[in-house]
Amino acid sequence: MPASEISSFAASGPADTSVRFLTRVQQIVLEHAEQAERRDSKVSRWVDPERLQKILDLQFNDQPASMEQLMDCISDTLRYSVNIAHPYFLNQLYSTVDRVGLAGQWVTDTLNASVYTYEVAPVFTLMEEMVLAKMRQIVGWSSGDGIFSPGGSIANGYAINLARFHKFPQVKSKGLYGLPRLVMFTSEEAHYSIVKMAGLEGIGIDNVYQVRTDSTGRMDVGHLKQEIQRAKSEGGVPFMVSATAGTTVLGAFDPLEDIADICNEEKLWFHVDAAWGGGALMSTRRRHLLSGIDRADSVTWNPHKMLAAPQQCSTFLTKHPKILQECHSASASYLFQKDKFYDTSYDIGDKHLQCGRRVDVFKFWLMWKSKGTAGLEEHVDRLFDMAEYFTDKIRQRPGFRLVIEKPQCTNISFWYVPPSLRDLEGQPDFKEKLNKVAPLMKERMMREGTMMITYQPLKDHPNFFRLVLQNSSLTREDMDHIVQEIERLGRGL
Amino acid sequence: MPASEISSFAASGPADTSVRFLTRVQQIVLEHAEQAERRDSKVSRWVDPERLQKILDLQFNDQPASMEQLMDCISDTLRYSVNIAHPYFLNQLYSTVDRVGLAGQWVTDTLNASVYTYEVAPVFTLMEEMVLAKMRQIVGWSSGDGIFSPGGSIANGYAINLARFHKFPQVKSKGLYGLPRLVMFTSEEAHYSIVKMAGLEGIGIDNVYQVRTDSTGRMDVGHLKQEIQRAKSEGGVPFMVSATAGTTVLGAFDPLEDIADICNEEKLWFHVDAAWGGGALMSTRRRHLLSGIDRADSVTWNPHKMLAAPQQCSTFLTKHPKILQECHSASASYLFQKDKFYDTSYDIGDKHLQCGRRVDVFKFWLMWKSKGTAGLEEHVDRLFDMAEYFTDKIRQRPGFRLVIEKPQCTNISFWYVPPSLRDLEGQPDFKEKLNKVAPLMKERMMREGTMMITYQPLKDHPNFFRLVLQNSSLTREDMDHIVQEIERLGRGL
Numbered sequence: 001m002p003a004s005e006i007s008s009f010a011a012s013g014p015a016d017t018s019v020r021f022l023t024r025v026q027q028i029v030l031e032h033a034e035q036a037e038r039r040d041s042k043v044s045r046w047v048d049p050e051r052l053q054k055i056l057d058l059q060f061n062d063q064p065a066s067m068e069q070l071m072d073c074i075s076d077t078l079r080y081s082v083n084i085a086h087p088y089f090l091n092q093l094y095s096t097v098d099r100v101g102l103a104g105q106w107v108t109d110t111l112n113a114s115v116y117t118y119e120v121a122p123v124f125t126l127m128e129e130m131v132l133a134k135m136r137q138i139v140g141w142s143s144g145d146g147i148f149s150p151g152g153s154i155a156n157g158y159a160i161n162l163a164r165f166h167k168f169p170q171v172k173s174k175g176l177y178g179l180p181r182l183v184m185f186t187s188e189e190a191h192y193s194i195v196k197m198a199g200l201e202g203i204g205i206d207n208v209y210q211v212r213t214d215s216t217g218r219m220d221v222g223h224l225k226q227e228i229q230r231a232k233s234e235g236g237v238p239f240m241v242s243a244t245a246g247t248t249v250l251g252a253f254d255p256l257e258d259i260a261d262i263c264n265e266e267k268l269w270f271h272v273d274a275a276w277g278g279g280a281l282m283s284t285r286r287r288h289l290l291s292g293i294d295r296a297d298s299v300t301w302n303p304h305k306m307l308a309a310p311q312q313c314s315t316f317l318t319k320h321p322k323i324l325q326e327c328h329s330a331s332a333s334y335l336f337q338k339d340k341f342y343d344t345s346y347d348i349g350d351k352h353l354q355c356g357r358r359v360d361v362f363k364f365w366l367m368w369k370s371k372g373t374a375g376l377e378e379h380v381d382r383l384f385d386m387a388e389y390f391t392d393k394i395r396q397r398p399g400f401r402l403v404i405e406k407p408q409c410t411n412i413s414f415w416y417v418p419p420s421l422r423d424l425e426g427q428p429d430f431k432e433k434l435n436k437v438a439p440l441m442k443e444r445m446m447r448e449g450t451m452m453i454t455y456q457p458l459k460d461h462p463n464f465f466r467l468v469l470q471n472s473s474l475t476r477e478d479m480d481h482i483v484q485e486i487e488r489l490g491r492g493l
Numbered sequence: 494m495p496a497s498e499i500s501s502f503a504a505s506g507p508a509d510t511s512v513r514f515l516t517r518v519q520q521i522v523l524e525h526a527e528q529a530e531r532r533d534s535k536v537s538r539w540v541d542p543e544r545l546q547k548i549l550d551l552q553f554n555d556q557p558a559s560m561e562q563l564m565d566c567i568s569d570t571l572r573y574s575v576n577i578a579h580p581y582f583l584n585q586l587y588s589t590v591d592r593v594g595l596a597g598q599w600v601t602d603t604l605n606a607s608v609y610t611y612e613v614a615p616v617f618t619l620m621e622e623m624v625l626a627k628m629r630q631i632v633g634w635s636s637g638d639g640i641f642s643p644g645g646s647i648a649n650g651y652a653i654n655l656a657r658f659h660k661f662p663q664v665k666s667k668g669l670y671g672l673p674r675l676v677m678f679t680s681e682e683a684h685y686s687i688v689k690m691a692g693l694e695g696i697g698i699d700n701v702y703q704v705r706t707d708s709t710g711r712m713d714v715g716h717l718k719q720e721i722q723r724a725k726s727e728g729g730v731p732f733m734v735s736a737t738a739g740t741t742v743l744g745a746f747d748p749l750e751d752i753a754d755i756c757n758e759e760k761l762w763f764h765v766d767a768a769w770g771g772g773a774l775m776s777t778r779r780r781h782l783l784s785g786i787d788r789a790d791s792v793t794w795n796p797h798k799m800l801a802a803p804q805q806c807s808t809f810l811t812k813h814p815k816i817l818q819e820c821h822s823a824s825a826s827y828l829f830q831k832d833k834f835y836d837t838s839y840d841i842g843d844k845h846l847q848c849g850r851r852v853d854v855f856k857f858w859l860m861w862k863s864k865g866t867a868g869l870e871e872h873v874d875r876l877f878d879m880a881e882y883f884t885d886k887i888r889q890r891p892g893f894r895l896v897i898e899k900p901q902c903t904n905i906s907f908w909y910v911p912p913s914l915r916d917l918e919g920q921p922d923f924k925e926k927l928n929k930v931a932p933l934m935k936e937r938m939m940r941e942g943t944m945m946i947t948y949q950p951l952k953d954h955p956n957f958f959r960l961v962l963q964n965s966s967l968t969r970e971d972m973d974h975i976v977q978e979i980e981r982l983g984r985g986l
Contacts, residue, residue: 018592019523019527021592021593021596022523022526022592022595022596023523025596025599025600026519026523026599029599029600029603030512030515030516030519032603033515033603034512044612047615048835049611049615049618049619049835049836049839052615052616052619053619056616056619056620058619058620058623058858059623060627060861060862060865060866061862061865061866062865062866062867063865063867063868064863064864064865064867064868065862065863065865069862070593070859070862070863073859073862074596074600074859076616077600077604077616077855078600078603078604080615080616081604081606081614081615081616081617082604082606082612082613082614082615084604084605084606084613085605091612091613092607092613092849093849094605094607094849096605097603097604097605099511099514099515100514100563102515102602102603102605103514103515103518103567105598105602106518106519106522106599106602107518107522107567107570107571109522109595109598109599109602109803110522110525110526110529110571110590110595111525111570111571111574111575111577111590112577112578112587112589112590112595112803112804113574113575113577113804114585114587114804114805118542119537119575119584119939119945120575120577120584120585120945121574121575122540122542122545122573122574122575123545123549123569123570123573123574124574125542126542126545126546126549126551127549127551130551130552134553150643150644150647150847150850150851151643151847151848151849151850152848152849153846153847153848153849154643154647154846154847157693157846161692161693171692171695171697172692172697172698173692173697173698173699174697174699174700175669175674175675175691175695175696175697175699175700176668176669176670176695176697177669177672177673177674177697177700180670181668181670182668191848192823192825192848193823193846193848195823196821196823196846197846198668199654199664199665199666199820199821200650200654200693200694200846201693201694201695202664202668202669202694202695202696203668203695204664204665204666204667204668204669204670205665205666206666206667206668207667207668207670248827249827302849304849310602310605311605311606311607311849311851312607312849312850312851327692328689328692330685330686330688330689332685333949333950333951334741334742334947334949334951334959335947335949337932337948337949337956339929339932339956340932340935340936341932341933341935341936341939342541342542343542346542353646353647353650353686353689353690353693354643354644354646354647355644355645355646355684355685355686356585356586356587356644356645356646356795356797356804356805357643357644357805358804358805362570365551366563366566366567368553369553369554369558369562369563369566370557370558370563371557372553372554372555372556372557372558373553373554373555374555374556375556375557436832439830439832439833439834440834442833442834443833443834446612446834452612452613454827454828455830456826456827456828456830457826458826458827463830463832466827
């Protein structure tokens with residue numbers, strides 16, 4: 001039976017074929033979801049790119065594949081993809097596959113909605129506005145606006161655009177011509193999207209002044225002041241500071257109160273990239289890390305990171321109620337007709353840069369419902385507690401060296417010094433040798449498929465591991481296991 | 494039983510709870526998918542925003558919802574959302590829920606991958622590169638590069654950024670300061686994202702010169718030449734033309750060969766926004782509409798539009814092999830480490846502006862596999878044939894007036910003149926009266942839930958309907974039904 005009969009648009013295809021196919025796919029993904037979380041399963045099944053290309057039947061044929069061939073395609077895709085759901089996938093700022101979130105995605109996929117007008121997406125329009133209002137309230141604002149964004153990078157780009165528009169509204173129509181050189185500030189450990197988006201928006205990467213960080217990764221406020229003065233003395237016009245709440249590598253929280261003071265004094269837009277660390281706002285015990293965030297003009301906060309919503313769920317929030325609409329609107333008369341029969345203030349699409357836009361709210365809303373606000377807090381608290389347990393454990397353990405003694409977030413950065421190198425510390429080529437350890441250990445863990453933790457250099461630090469937690473089902477036994485596994489992988493180096 | 498036990502991160506929750514929940518959700522979405530396509534089901538179930546807000550239990554509680562409450566949330570969401578899958582949802586440039594595509598989304602959701610490095614997304618990295626290469630080949634290029642984009646608007650933004658970088662590579666680092674005023678050109682019927690993105694990128698909306706269109710919606714090439722000269726005489730520096738292949742409202746194809754000639758002569762970047770019309774490239778009979786697209790520097794092409802892949806599946810293609818990397822790269826050392834054990838040219842994330850990025854390729858790849866290339870062609874051919882059938886049918890029908898006599902794409906724009914107005918044509922207030930007809934009929938169709946077709950004004954045309962086809966399961970009987978339904982909805986006006 002050709003697979004073309006499965007499709008809704010093969011009019012001749014019997015409906016039960018489709019149902020049988022969809023049912024089989026549902027079974028296989030459910031089995032996969034169950035398997036993937038098991039600690040005795042593989043995190044990944046490493047195959048070199050050249051070989052994987054040969055294993056997978058990627059090319060298209062002129063004629064339809066059969067249903068069995070499609071099922072094979074799906075099986076191969078599941079087999080050779082990385083198990084993000086595995087407890088020992090600790091590689092990135094996202095992990096786990098939350099089951100309620102997953103169910104939420106299945107629902108929105110089935111609806112295939114695009115969120116721009118109330119008439120085509122009534123439920124999700126109301127849901128977005130409610131969730132964004134709730135998040136703003138948690139940030140500490142009594143009014144404002146917000147949007148769901150295709151990732152934190154684009155959300156940070158929205159911040160730059162709004163900050164510029166706030167100071168120079170004519171940029172929207174006239175562009176940057178005739179304006180002085182605009183300068184913005186962020187720390188040298190801020191996410192790379194800040195410079196990417198400054199490049200896109202015509203600001204230029206060189207006009208993002210990189211403020212020094214201290215040894216824990218936090219923005220050096222004294223240096224920020226100096227850099228603002230330097231920009232002015234060079235004829236630049238400062239317009240925004242982008243602080244970070246939870247840096248990508250070290251998980252550092254910039255001192256938001258101090259930065260807010262400076263922004264206030266210098267009349268600069270104050271943006272906080274809390275894509276990663278925003279989740280800590282849910283915790284009574286941890287939200288002090290973001291103290292001062294209520295003074296920000298805008299915030300990036302990705303529930304798909306610390307709150308473990310499925311990819312992708314990113315938000316951009318601002319305390320200014322109308323600026324998104326004013327800065328972004330194009331009033332397309334084919335989509336945002338004003339003579340509709342309902343209140344068209346519910347047609348929220350024009351405040352976005354995207355036109356068609358997937359539903360990213362529902363999975364998160366459903367998770368929040370399922371756990372309750374207290375459940376999200378408990379989730380965050382567990383992550384931090386577990387990070388402290390892990391940090392305490394490796395602090396005294398032979399061979400482990402913390403990059404910062406007291407990590408602020410659930411990122412734990414450390415070197416593993418194999419036995420053969422332990423006597424060489426202080427010698428001139430020690431750093432160079434240590435720099436090679438993490439890549440070698442990473443290769444071993446990838447080839448064996450037992451775990452995934454990333455590594456990177458930073459400033460003058462040689463390569464170190466960054467373990468990062470968003471999965472609150474991890475236990476102390478898991479942490480103990482991870483330590484032992486690192487030791488095993490480092491054996492003989 | 495509290496729903497928190499369902500979640501993977503409620504470590505104490507019994508696994509079978511999760512499985513039972515996921516199984517129930519699978520059942521309900523499968524039933525919904527079956528129902529939604531039935532012609533005797535409702536397209537939508539209209540509820541005013543204020544009332545819907547009361548019906549839906551949107552607010553969060555502190556404590557977890559029960560599994561039954563979650564199931565109710567899901568049922569309500571399905572119930573009050575619009576049935577995009579319904580054959581009579583003809584409102585936008587997307588429609589239908591392709592079942593293979595849907596299955597593909599269920600698979601990628603279950604994997605929850607982010608596509609930026611080979612190590613975390615091996616299958617999807619290879620798949621993206623293969624699909625994009627295939628699409629470039631269909632455009633007519635032997636080399637180049639491409640990326641999946643979160644929608645056509647952002648893809649058009651990529652084009653502007655690359656065009657500018659191509660002419661002035663220093664913009665990436667230095668920004669627009671010190672550069673002359675850059676000017677770009679697009680038609681007055683181009684998608685609004687062109688001006689939105691020009692605003693974002695510091696070009697300014699006023700520096701997008703809007704070229705006149707002819708009565709069929711195609712760019713007036715004579716006027717383009719004049720506008721280029723005008724820009725130069727005003728001290729502006731032209732750098733790109735964004736042509737449209739399939740405009741949003743009328744479905745017009747700009748004369749790409751002529752525009753290519755001008756771009757060649759004037760050394761301008763030639764972009765084609767084929768987000769909508771790109772699908773016609775799959776058809777031997779229809780690809781002539783895009784004749785000259787192989788001479789473009791870049792193309793936006795959204796498979797989620799004419800090819801009916803699920804939302805969201807947008808691509809940006811360029812014939813320049815290295816420019817995406819050169820223009821966008823930030824070389825973040827925490828993610829794109831160069832000392833990895835595999836060939837890091839497979840880490841494709843740095844050529845994107847997004848960092849974390851959902852998998853949009855798989856659903857489309859699986860659909861293409863399932864239909865075969867010939868099946869995609871057949872799909873496109875059916876859409877055009879059905880559009881011609883509908884156009885022919887209403888051409889002679891009392892009360893129907895075509896906005897353009899021979900629509901180029903599967904958009905059919907028409908007025909419905911109710912019997913009471915038919916004798917008034919030519920009178921001074923006829924247009925004003927006609928302008929009110931479509932909104933009233935739209936309200937009726939929404940309240941009854943029998944169909945969804947959008948309407949809009951355009952230039953000096955009063956409101957007219959635009960029916961648009963991407964659903965190749967529609968039959969001639971459906972077309973006949975739609976005509977009768979329009980007549981029924983217009984009764985008594």
